[in-house]
Amino acid sequence: xxxxxxxxxxxxxxxxxEYQFYSSKKIDTIxxxxxxxxxxxxxxxxxxxxxxxxxxxxxxxxxxxxxxxxITLEMGKPIRESIAEIEKCVTLCDFYATNxxxxxxxxLIDTDAHESFVSYDPLGCIMGIMPWNYPFWxxxxxxxxxxxxxxxxxxxxxxxxxxxxxxxEELFEKAGYPKGCFQVVLANHDQIEKLIEHDAIKAVSxxxxxxxxxxxxxxxxxxxxKCVLELGGNNACIVLDDADLDTYFDVMFNARMQNTGQxxxxxxxxxxxxxxxxxxxxRFKKQTDELKFGNPMEENTTIGTLARTDLADxxxxxxxxxxxxxxxxxxxxxxxxxxFEPTILENVNSGMPVFDEETFGPVAAIIKAKDxxxxxxxxHDSKFGLGTMVFTQDIDKINDYIDDIQDGAFFVxxxxxxxxxxxxxxxxxxxxxxxxxxxxxxxxxxKKTVFIKK
Numbered sequence: 001x002x003x004x005x006x007x008x009x010x011x012x013x014x015x016x017x018e019y020q021f022y023s024s025k026k027i028d029t030i031x032x033x034x035x036x037x038x039x040x041x042x043x044x045x046x047x048x049x050x051x052x053x054x055x056x057x058x059x060x061x062x063x064x065x066x067x068x069x070x071i072t073l074e075m076g077k078p079i080r081e082s083i084a085e086i087e088k089c090v091t092l093c094d095f096y097a098t099n100x101x102x103x104x105x106x107x108l109i110d111t112d113a114h115e116s117f118v119s120y121d122p123l124g125c126i127m128g129i130m131p132w133n134y135p136f137w138x139x140x141x142x143x144x145x146x147x148x149x150x151x152x153x154x155x156x157x158x159x160x161x162x163x164x165x166x167x168x169e170e171l172f173e174k175a176g177y178p179k180g181c182f183q184v185v186l187a188n189h190d191q192i193e194k195l196i197e198h199d200a201i202k203a204v205s206x207x208x209x210x211x212x213x214x215x216x217x218x219x220x221x222x223x224x225x226k227c228v229l230e231l232g233g234n235n236a237c238i239v240l241d242d243a244d245l246d247t248y249f250d251v252m253f254n255a256r257m258q259n260t261g262q263x264x265x266x267x268x269x270x271x272x273x274x275x276x277x278x279x280x281x282x283r284f285k286k287q288t289d290e291l292k293f294g295n296p297m298e299e300n301t302t303i304g305t306l307a308r309t310d311l312a313d314x315x316x317x318x319x320x321x322x323x324x325x326x327x328x329x330x331x332x333x334x335x336x337x338x339x340f341e342p343t344i345l346e347n348v349n350s351g352m353p354v355f356d357e358e359t360f361g362p363v364a365a366i367i368k369a370k371d372x373x374x375x376x377x378x379x380h381d382s383k384f385g386l387g388t389m390v391f392t393q394d395i396d397k398i399n400d401y402i403d404d405i406q407d408g409a410f411f412v413x414x415x416x417x418x419x420x421x422x423x424x425x426x427x428x429x430x431x432x433x434x435x436x437x438x439x440x441x442x443x444x445x446x447k448k449t450v451f452i453k454k
Contacts, residue, residue, distance in 0.1 A: 005159050010076040010305045010338035011296055019162050022186045030183050031200040034125040034152040037180030042122045042150040046104055049148050050097045055175035057093035060086055067136060067167060074161045075132050075307040076338065077259060078296045089140045095420035100148045103438045115452040120445040122150030124202035127195060129216060131207050132158035132307050133262045139168055142205050143182060145441035155184045156192060160308060193219050203227060203444050210429050228433030228443050230425055232358035233386030235416055236379035237267035240372055241275035243391035245283060248413055252391060253287050255415035257342065260304045261362035265387050265416045268359050270366045271375045277368050284364060288331060288342045305338040306361050312340045315361040318353040319343060325352045350381055376401055385427030387416035
């Protein structure tokens with residue numbers, strides 16, 4: 001196993017920086033520091049913890065340009081999307097600064113006791129294993145509620161966004177969090193299992209692939225440690241005959257193409273009823289033609305590269321196999337290094353990789369449905385359960401389908417997205433547990449029953 005690794009700019013394939021994996025001794029020091037910090041941090045008043053969130057928000061805003069440029073440099077996201085990512089992190093801090101005290105207050109329960117209540121106590125050090133596609137947002141939505149609940153945190157970030165991970169570590173230090181409260185480990189795959197097994201680690205939060213989720217869940221389960229898993233998805237975007245394309249088409253299009261299609265909650269399968277199908281296809285082709293590829297540091301670039309060249313290899317194989325199975329290529333399916341041309345496929349059906357699997361890139365698989373019922377049946381035909389979106393003007397009719405949706409989210413006339421105010425997570429192969437909202441801050445606490453009888 002190599003002792004070092006490099007971060008590479010996917011746009012020009014140039015090396016950004018070389019890093020050394022941390023030694024076992026250094027990782028032990030970090031774990032002990034997190035454990036020592038927890039003993040004091042857990043007793044810090046919630047009001048003091050939420051004040052630090054305001055410091056984080058101010059630093060994010062003040063350093064927005066530097067943070068955004070690092071995101072774009074390391075994973076290729078257009079700069080304006082990187083800036084939007086940092087701005088979203090600010091809203092996250094504001095949300096928990098406002099609400100954490102209420103979320104963590106003792107819940108009084110009326111029983112035959114003199115006093116009985118549920119207290120929400122921190123667990124200890126929580127390990128976050130985070131992906132590269134939203135290098136700041138994914139980390140912050142794990143770290144902010146976790147730390148605010150009184151836990152400490154250790155981050156194992158994707159190696160290709162190591163610069164981002166170290167900036168986040170520095171961010172929490174500058175915001176005034178105590179030494180050991182939030183730390184980064186530069187660890188290889190062999191070291192991850194030892195980390196999870198360590199007594200200092202009390203639980204794990206993973207955002208990543210289904211394969212990674214199964215591996216981490218097995219390790220955590222073997223060691224009787226809780227985990228929250230936010231895994232892949234192949235969300236359906238259902239477009240019914242009465243959908244208002246004039247109002248909502250940009251939303252539908254962005255549901256696939258934002259972040260260059262590298263999002264677990266992206267619309268990966270467009271299921272369009274026959275009455276609106278032709279118009280939808282024409283609009284999709286036209287808007288795809290208008291995407292501008294270029295240097296992601298330039299404001300007018302609207303589509304970037306994929307984050308790594310191997311990701312483009314995987315996506316090309318998925319598209320090619322689908323075409324071999326009968327999918328009709330309308331546009332795209334060319335690539336150069338990490339760039340993958342925005343791609344449109346018709347005649348897609350179950351059994352093709354672009355229908356069955358998660359496609360992490362700008363590939364739109366479009367399926368024609370004869371009516372609303374068939375559209376929902378096709379949407380349900382998935383091992384994933386992250387989210388479904390539907391576009392229609394008949395809200396009353398859609399209410400009849402809400403109970404049938406088994407996913408973690410169901411959005412009507414909006415793309416599936418994460419929002420600090422709402423719980424976020426999936427079902428089936430998309431994982432379990434919830435992030436964000438009140439539910440997210442309660443994932444890594446001991447919900448302790450206290451019963452006092454005189």
